Amino acid sequence: MAEPRRRSTIATRLLVVYAVTFVLVLILLGFLTERSARGALLDEVESGLTQQALTVADFVPAVSGEIQAWVDLVSDDIEARVTVVSPTGEVEGDSIGDRTTMENHIGRLEIDAALEGRVGTDRRLSASTGARELYVAVLGQSGHVVRLSLPESSVGERVSALRSELLWLVALAGALGVVVVAAVGRLLARPLVGLAEAASAVAAGDLAVDVPRSAVDELDRLGLAIASMATELGARLAEVEAERRTLGVVLDALPQGTLLVGADDGILYANRSLADILGPVPTTLGKVTPFRIQELVRQARSEGGPLDVDMEHGRPGRVLQVLVSPLDGARVLVVVGDVTERRRINEVRRDFVTNASHELKTPVASILASAETLQIAVERAPDRVPQFAAQIVSSARSLARLVSDLLDLSRLESRVMEREDVDLSQLVWTEVDAVLPLAAERGIRLISEISPLTVRGSAPDLALAVRNLLSNAVRYTEDGGEVRVSLHEDSERKVLTIADTGVGIPQRDLDRIFERFYRVDVARSRSTGGTGLGLSMVRHVVEAHGGRVGVESELGAGSSFTIELPSD
Numbered sequence: 278m279a280e281p282r283r284r285s286t287i288a289t290r291l292l293v294v295y296a297v298t299f300v301l302v303l304i305l306l307g308f309l310t311e312r313s314a315r316g317a318l319l320d321e322v323e324s325g326l327t328q329q330a331l332t333v334a335d336f337v338p339a340v341s342g343e344i345q346a347w348v349d350l351v352s353d354d355i356e357a358r359v360t361v362v363s364p365t366g367e368v369e370g371d372s373i374g375d376r377t378t379m380e381n382h383i384g385r386l387e388i389d390a391a392l393e394g395r396v397g398t399d400r401r402l403s404a405s406t407g408a409r410e411l412y413v414a415v416l417g418q419s420g421h422v423v424r425l426s427l428p429e430s431s432v433g434e435r436v437s438a439l440r441s442e443l444l445w446l447v448a449l450a451g452a453l454g455v456v457v458v459a460a461v462g463r464l465l466a467r468p469l470v471g472l473a474e475a476a477s478a479v480a481a482g483d484l485a486v487d488v489p490r491s492a493v494d495e496l497d498r499l500g501l502a503i504a505s506m507a508t509e510l511g512a513r514l515a516e517v518e519a520e521r522r523t524l525g526v527v528l529d530a531l532p533q534g535t536l537l538v539g540a541d542d543g544i545l546y547a548n549r550s551l552a553d554i555l556g557p558v559p560t561t562l563g564k565v566t567p568f569r570i571q572e573l574v575r576q577a578r579s580e581g582g583p584l585d586v587d588m589e590h591g592r593p594g595r596v597l598q599v600l601v602s603p604l605d606g607a608r609v610l611v612v613v614g615d616v617t618e619r620r621r622i623n624e625v626r627r628d629f630v631t632n633a634s635h636e637l638k639t640p641v642a643s644i645l646a647s648a649e650t651l652q653i654a655v656e657r658a659p660d661r662v663p664q665f666a667a668q669i670v671s672s673a674r675s676l677a678r679l680v681s682d683l684l685d686l687s688r689l690e691s692r693v694m695e696r697e698d699v700d701l702s703q704l705v706w707t708e709v710d711a712v713l714p715l716a717a718e719r720g721i722r723l724i725s726e727i728s729p730l731t732v733r734g735s736a737p738d739l740a741l742a743v744r745n746l747l748s749n750a751v752r753y754t755e756d757g758g759e760v761r762v763s764l765h766e767d768s769e770r771k772v773l774t775i776a777d778t779g780v781g782i783p784q785r786d787l788d789r790i791f792e793r794f795y796r797v798d799v800a801r802s803r804s805t806g807g808t809g810l811g812l813s814m815v816r817h818v819v820e821a822h823g824g825r826v827g828v829e830s831e832l833g834a835g836s837s838f839t840i841e842l843p844s845d
């Protein structure tokens with residue numbers, strides 16, 4: 278906003294305007310008054326002279342030689358100059374000048390008019406006095422013209438006396454005016470000061486300020502306008518604040534960290550997720566970690582375009598996706614997403630596809646090879662046909678198991694588990710019964726200590742997990758070995774243990790056997806009908822039930838798998 282060149286109060290301004298107007302009006306009034314006063318005075322003097330001239334005109338001596346003496350006599354009583362002119366225009370007598378040197382007066386307006394019998398008047402510069410004169414001439418009975426004249430300056434003296442009288446009056450009126458104007462100025466200024474204070478308070482944020490009312494309509498309207506402005510401002514501010522709060526809630530709900538950096542590198546805004554990802558938010562960009570974010574902000578500013586960069590941060594290392602977008606006025610918006618889990622899932626998925634393809638390829642290749650050999654054997658070595666046919670059947674079974682396990686896995690991972698009350702003891706009994714024929718075939722003893730208990734969960738999923746553990750125990754135990762199944766409950770958990778006296782698992786592999794397709798001994802796994810997916814499904818099911826699965830094993834002595842489920 279432009280600053281006014283000079284500041285002054287209302288009273289001063291009113292006084293200045295009043296003074297200028299007063300002086301201008303005074304000059305105009307003085308000029309007009311003087312002109313009309315002078316005209317009126319001249320008219321008055323003229324009529325006075327006319328009266329005097331008419332009084333003396335009839336007494337002019339008829340004899341020319343006596344006229345000058347008469348003039349001298351008369352002029353003693355008359356203030357004006359007295360001149361007597363003959364009917365032919367000769368000056369017969371004059372109270373001031375030497376008549377003999379005066380020229381013929383025929384042709385002068387007042388003389389000509391008087392000779393015609395009228396009262397002749399004229400106002401002009403006199404040849405004999407050199408000043409402006411007022412002339413009045415009348416015709417006497419003797420035929421002579423009596424002319425009286427006075428300098429106009431004699432009127433001027435009376436006018437100036439009038440002017441000084443007038444001046445005093447005007448000065449008095451002016452002084453009175455000054456007092457009145459100053460008082461009016463103050464009267465107007467006082468409510469304005471109150472209004473100005475109220476407006477300043479509104480500007481400073483005091484929206485509840487009491488705006489003074491005024492009896493002056495315009496000032497009162499101004500006050501009402503300020504009050505309604507404050508109300509309106511309050512409503513707008515409340516709206517803005519509500520919007521800001523909503524935006525804050527929305528931004529805080531975002532999983533991505535959001536950071537707004539100001540032109541001076543100050544942190545203008547940071548949402549809650551940013552602190553979750555990067556730790557406490559500093560007040561300036563210079564303290565933001567990782568340092569790479571600072572570099573990206575500066576780079577985005579100088580290049581004027583958005584940047585999208587992945588970086589590693591912290592221990593344990595997390596992968597951050599950082600989007601940096603320059604906004605107007607050198608501000609920069611930084612959005613930080615923790616994509617560690619997404620990355621891991623992608624990697625797991627990629628590995629899974631690679632592993633699954635690889636696992637599928639083996640039986641398929643075997644079937645193909647056996648089938649081709651079978652074709653040849655039919656003609657050349659029919660006695661070996663049953664052997665190749667058996668190979669095809671075996672490989673097809675492996676393929677079928679693999680596909681079945683993959684379907685089980687996909688079913689487990691793709692749907693929301695339905696929970697019901699499951700009689701876990703009954704479920705375990707069923708699975709033990711199912712594995713009994715195979716165990717018996719191999720001379721493996723199955724010992725069960727099963728307490729009756731129930732859990733909340735999915736019966737088919739739990740059955741799948743128990744089946745896999747039992748099948749593993751039997752498969753990885755030598756003939757004549759032993760498998761012990763126990764199920765019991767304490768105050769905190771329900772524990773199912775399946776222990777065998779089998780081949781055992783090397784310590785270094787214990788952590789990895791729950792991974793998909795991980796097998797300690799691939800050949801043994803395949804030959805016993807394993808797919809490498811069993812334990813990964815067990816872990817998935819147990820974790821989906823809020824429990825955990827563990828293993829203890831000694832190579833050559835046996836393994837013990839434990840499922841712990843939380844008590845309700």
Ligand code: ADP
Pocket residue numbers: 745749750753777779780781782790795796797798802803806807808809810811812813836
């Ligand atoms: P598989 O189908 O190969 O059995 P699993 O996922 O069920 O796949 O098991 C992974 C690996 O863990 C097996 O290949 C095997 O090497 C080992 N394993 C699992 N259970 C036992 C066990 N009871 N005794 C010894 N090793 C086992």
